[in-house]
Amino acid sequence: MIEFVKTWVSKSEHSANEQDGTLVEVISELLLEAANIDGKIDDKEIEESKHAICSFFDISEGQATKIIQKLHDNAGQKHEFHSLTKQIRDECDYDERMYILSMLWQIVLADDEIDSLESNLMRRLTGLLFVSDIDSAKAKQQAKKRLGLA
Incomplete structure (x- = not known):
């Protein structure tokens, strides 16, 4: 019985981590789209994206770098904003969505x-x-x- 509970808890944690991973990628993709909307991504925008991802998801800079690199390598496979934002709306409350919007503003600015x-x-x-x-x-x-602009 104890093994069953351990297995069940382990599967639940793994499933939650997979969901978080996709949310990290969805938000990261929006951040990169915001950085690239003017046709160029500069180092400052990449660094701000990494910082935003690290602070929102409490992940290391190395993990954020891997996510951004993966998305950058797959840049030709664009998703529609509608599907990305729907996933965010489904998984995040209003305050979290407002913070995500603030992160997007940070990249744009x-x-x-x-x-x-x-x-x-x-x-x-x-x-x-x-x-x-x-x-x-x-x-x-x-x-x-x-950003120290206000």
């Missing part, structure tokens, strides 16, 4: 300029994540503070 493509992307993601415009503005301010 990393080069200290917002072009029209980045602005459009953030408006679309705000709607797709079901975050209000007011809370998106708050998330943008939080990102500016973290």
Whole structure:
């Protein structure tokens, strides 16, 4: 009986870790899309992406680097924003979605300029994540503070 319980708990933990892994990849993919929306990804945007992933998921920088490298290598296999944001909506509460939006703002603001493509992307993601415009503005301010721009 004890072995059955140990096996069951082990399977539950493994399943939870797999779900977390896919959520890490989904959010990381959105961060990389935000970094690349202007046609170029600079080192500052990559570093901010790593930092955001590490702090949100409490993972090491090495793990974040592997995830980003894997997604970068598979860059030709794009997912639609609708499917990515649906998974986030399904697995995250409102405050978590607002924090994710703040991370996205941090990536967009990393080069200290917002072009029209980045602005459009953030408006679309705000709607797709079901975050209000007011809370998106708050998330943008939080990102500016973290970057030392406010």
